[in-house]
Amino acid sequence: MVRLILASSSPRRKELLQLLRVTFETIPPIGVKEALSTSFDPEELADLSFRKARNVYERYPDAVVIGADTVVVLENTVMGKPSSKDEAFEMLVRLSEKMHYVFTAVSVLERRWNFSFIERTAVKFRRIPLKLIGEYVQTGIPLDKAGAYGIQDYGALFTESINGDYYNVMGLPIGRLWQELHTREVI
């Protein structure tokens, strides 16, 4: 039986991977530099997910290791996780009334092969009152989320429409990942 490892500290990714109904472990990557260029570059994003997976694979070379990274892209500018409440506020003001894209890159590594793919979801926000943005930021919830929102929490109020995989916005495009793993007979 294959040993499957999710190289992530994200509770959302763990929850989504459970939908595969296979046994896996969760081991966070250590010391992977997450800095990306401001201007969106899909190869850079794919490389970051690859480095997360490789970081854990090097410690568990007998396993199949999955790494991922999610960013929000507004007008070709990358928004990662906000570094403060002020930055979270600023990000949400910018996203208000706009269409943006959420990209998640996924890399899977094992002894004989590896692959990466990127999934894109378009999200259109309503006009968000500044008061609501302030209240949301004060909860602290946006701080560990790309683009400073969780579509699965208050972000649900901001979202007017989405085109693409909802779970991709949450951090893991589980349908596509299942398909890629199934095709390679990993699961």
Ligand SMILES: Cc1cn([C@H]2C[C@H](O)[C@@H](COP(=O)(O)OP(=O)(O)OP(=O)(O)O)O2)c(=O)[nH]c1=O
């Ligand atoms: C846009 C959006 C992001 N997010 C989350 C998913 C990711 O956890 C996070 C983006 O940060 P990432 O750097 O992709 O991941 P992470 O640091 O949380 O976890 P790890 O590197 O250990 O795998 O934002 C949501 O939960 N909901 C959303 O709507």
